[in-house]
Amino acid sequence: MNLTDERLMEEISVWAEKNEDKNIFSGISKDETSYYVDRDSEDTYMMEYAVKTMAELRTALEEYSGLSGQLDILQKIVYAICQDRYRDTIEMTEPNNEQTQQSDDQMKLPEFIYVF
Amino acid sequence: MYILGVSALYHDSAAALVKDGEIIAAAQEERFTRKKHDFSIPKKAIAYCLKEGNIQADELSAVVYYDNPLFTMGRYIQNLRYSGKDSEDLLKLSFKPLTTSKMWVHHILSDCLGRLGTKNKLYVTEHHISHAASAFFPSPYHKAAIITVDGVGEYATTSIGYGESNHIKILQQIEYPHSLGLLYSAFTYFCGFKVNFGDYKLMGLAPYGEAVYYELIKNELIDIKQDGSYRLNLKYFDFQNGRAMTNERFAALFGGDRRLPESKITKREMDMAASVQKVIEEVVVLMARHVKSLLGDTVDNLVLAGGVALNCVANGVLYREKIFDNIWIQPAAGDAGGALGAALFCYYQYYGNSRTVDGINDGQKGSYLGPEFTDSFIKEYLMSRGYPYHFLSGGGYFQVAELLEQQKIIGLFQGRMEYGPRALGNRSIIGDPRSPEMQAKLNLKIKYRESFRPFAPSVLEESVGEYFEIEDRTPYMLFCADVQHNRRKEFQLEKEIKLSDENLLSVVNKIRSDIPAVTHVDYSARIQTVRERDNPVYYRIIKAFQELTGCGVIINTSFNVRGEPIVCTPEDAYLCFMRTEMDVLVLGNYILYKEEQPGLEHDEDWRERYELD
Numbered sequence A: 001m002n003l004t005d006e007r008l009m010e011e012i013s014v015w016a017e018k019n020e021d022k023n024i025f026s027g028i029s030k031d032e033t034s035y036y037v038d039r040d041s042e043d044t045y046m047m048e049y050a051v052k053t054m055a056e057l058r059t060a061l062e063e064y065s066g067l068s069g070q071l072d073i074l075q076k077i078v079y080a081i082c083q084d085r086y087r088d089t090i091e092m093t094e095p096n097n098e099q100t101q102q103s104d105d106q107m108k109l110p111e112f113i114y115v116f
Numbered sequence B: 001m002y003i004l005g006v007s008a009l010y011h012d013s014a015a016a017l018v019k020d021g022e023i024i025a026a027a028q029e030e031r032f033t034r035k036k037h038d039f040s041i042p043k044k045a046i047a048y049c050l051k052e053g054n055i056q057a058d059e060l061s062a063v064v065y066y067d068n069p070l071f072t073m074g075r076y077i078q079n080l081r082y083s084g085k086d087s088e089d090l091l092k093l094s095f096k097p098l099t100t101s102k103m104w105v106h107h108i109l110s111d112c113l114g115r116l117g118t119k120n121k122l123y124v125t126e127h128h129i130s131h132a133a134s135a136f137f138p139s140p141y142h143k144a145a146i147i148t149v150d151g152v153g154e155y156a157t158t159s160i161g162y163g164e165s166n167h168i169k170i171l172q173q174i175e176y177p178h179s180l181g182l183l184y185s186a187f188t189y190f191c192g193f194k195v196n197f198g199d200y201k202l203m204g205l206a207p208y209g210e211a212v213y214y215e216l217i218k219n220e221l222i223d224i225k226q227d228g229s230y231r232l233n234l235k236y237f238d239f240q241n242g243r244a245m246t247n248e249r250f251a252a253l254f255g256g257d258r259r260l261p262e263s264k265i266t267k268r269e270m271d272m273a274a275s276v277q278k279v280i281e282e283v284v285v286l287m288a289r290h291v292k293s294l295l296g297d298t299v300d301n302l303v304l305a306g307g308v309a310l311n312c313v314a315n316g317v318l319y320r321e322k323i324f325d326n327i328w329i330q331p332a333a334g335d336a337g338g339a340l341g342a343a344l345f346c347y348y349q350y351y352g353n354s355r356t357v358d359g360i361n362d363g364q365k366g367s368y369l370g371p372e373f374t375d376s377f378i379k380e381y382l383m384s385r386g387y388p389y390h391f392l393s394g395g396g397y398f399q400v401a402e403l404l405e406q407q408k409i410i411g412l413f414q415g416r417m418e419y420g421p422r423a424l425g426n427r428s429i430i431g432d433p434r435s436p437e438m439q440a441k442l443n444l445k446i447k448y449r450e451s452f453r454p455f456a457p458s459v460l461e462e463s464v465g466e467y468f469e470i471e472d473r474t475p476y477m478l479f480c481a482d483v484q485h486n487r488r489k490e491f492q493l494e495k496e497i498k499l500s501d502e503n504l505l506s507v508v509n510k511i512r513s514d515i516p517a518v519t520h521v522d523y524s525a526r527i528q529t530v531r532e533r534d535n536p537v538y539y540r541i542i543k544a545f546q547e548l549t550g551c552g553v554i555i556n557t558s559f560n561v562r563g564e565p566i567v568c569t570p571e572d573a574y575l576c577f578m579r580t581e582m583d584v585l586v587l588g589n590y591i592l593y594k595e596e597q598p599g600l601e602h603d604e605d606w607r608e609r610y611e612l613d
Helices: A003-018 A054-064 A071-093 A097-107 B043-053 B069-113 B127-136 B180-190 B199-208 B214-221 B248-253 B267-295 B312-321 B336-350 B375-385 B393-405 B438-446 B461-467 B493-499 B504-508 B536-549 B570-579
Strands: A046-049 B002-007 B014-019 B022-028 B062-065 B122-125 B143-153 B156-164 B167-175 B222-224 B230-232 B301-305 B326-329 B410-413 B427-431 B456-460 B479-482 B524-530 B553-558 B584-587 B590-593
Touching: A003 A071, A003 B069, A046 B069, A046 B336, A054 A071, A054 B069, A071 B069, B002 B043, B002 B336, B014 B043, B014 B336, B022 B043, B022 B336, B043 B069, B062 B069, B062 B336, B069 B122, B122 B127, B122 B336, B127 B143, B127 B156, B127 B167, B127 B301, B127 B336, B143 B180, B143 B267, B156 B180, B156 B267, B167 B336, B180 B199, B180 B230, B180 B248, B180 B267, B199 B267, B199 B312, B199 B493, B214 B222, B214 B248, B214 B267, B222 B267, B267 B312, B312 B326, B312 B479, B312 B524, B375 B570, B375 B590, B393 B410, B393 B536, B393 B584, B393 B590, B410 B570, B427 B438, B438 B504, B438 B553, B456 B461, B456 B536, B461 B524, B493 B504, B524 B536, B536 B553, B570 B584
Parallel strands: B002 B062, B062 B122, B143 B301, B301 B326, B410 B584, B456 B524
Antiparallel strands: A046 B122, B002 B014, B014 B022, B143 B156, B156 B167, B222 B230, B410 B427, B427 B553, B456 B553, B479 B524, B584 B590
């Protein structure tokens, strides 16, 4: 991880701490009779995915990721994503076994993590 | 119209090719790379699918990825806010895979394929749409209720819906972090097995235990409503913070720390497995009743997908409840199957193509959708390596059956490789189920895996009722049913476990029926029915065994050792054969005997190649 990564991660982590919300996920409720969330729209079942520029990415994330109105974190996330794509391209043009191994290790999730 | 579906970057990556609605090819990447649960971009699986379809990438009408990265990012950010000051670990462990690959999946696939089909665009489907489509579109039904349950995909963890003709609709869903898959994974983790990869071991362990924690789980960990919807009590879990599945509160609830991997399995783990299994079954049944009530009596069919749909014990319970007349489950129910679902959704619903079904036969082609190798290829391979072999004249069914009767363990490699986690007779290790020692022998000397794990039977479709308490076809090994009463032997599990001091090997060795090697300790079995139309070679082998012995059942376990993906090529099969105590290898129409083979040279470290699962 380079310095830019570390700085970005720290900024996102600080944002998360500042915006911490332990109630963001609904909890158990004896008052509710059902926990199902109804779905009506079929609009997002399938869509074209073709973001190329930072502007397109920002627009797409604003629309579909629930981040609209949170411009500070949105900008950081967009920057992190675009930066990583750029670095990935550089690595692809200069193959290096050691780097590839490091990259594989970085991508490999620990056995106890399911979700991400 | 050719459509390529791709699943990748989460669990089991895979590719599937559909031509005018027909499934041409589908395969998991792990089979080619030999890395179990390989989640990388499935370059080799894609190359195989295109080769099988005899097309180039630029001839594809669409390329469809099975998950929406924008929604996943949204859920990730939501989760960061939940974690708050604890988000540092989550970021360190999981931010990079999201920003470097998942968000750029269209570019990565474009780099891999050269061009993303005729339009050079990538389409993405919602994760649970991919699962739902993989369950409904290949099913034999014109209309069906749909249930998908897994760990998580974007926001949804469970969805219920309806499919009719060429259209599916999700009606309701349950969203992250409330997840039946994650609940089950939490127990998998706590009992010392690997999350994602060890869930089926927990299921196999459950019959050894008693559901003594059932009430505790329902009182503390999960709140289940009458319609099958549920929420988890998050204070007992840690997966939201990316560190572990459970926390110290969870441990306190079950009397201490988690079992360390590979350490002794105790009564506690057996009871935990039995308890969470009972909860899963309860929820699945309630959900099925709920969707039935939503759709009314005119919908007689149910289709299922998502990782939880691989829980064949729960599927068996659902079958016996008879809420629906018919149930069809996608054999590649986990993430690998998402590739197929994405492609089929695109063909039928996005492009609006018509779909025809006969109500009986599915479109999955027995799930034999992977590569196959001709006899001439195999012969050339064997000759080039100098491996002694014999030709099997007339198919050699009786010869193979005789070897089974002589208690030989046989690697069977023929036809197209299976799509999904189960070997269904084309990449299988087979044996005689009547042998009392066979289960332990197969586990310890062939598969090198835990002694408690059961083996599945393949049975002639027309004979299934003679052996098991099930009357319907179950060609994909996705339903458990009990061995018929008249075949059972006196066996008291609790007493045996006490007498054995929790040594499961001695329990396993006790005879429980006249087909003991495929009878689990609770008399259950995970059944594959075989009919000639689906797999003539495999059918004829079992038929020959029946004619020889009177027994229309054989043992079927996947052709691999622990931690190894199921074999794909003749070379993979030969190596696995030679590295284990298998006696015979059948490669297409050729047969190889272990005693005639030269030893493998420079192969001392092969066990280090495969990480234990």
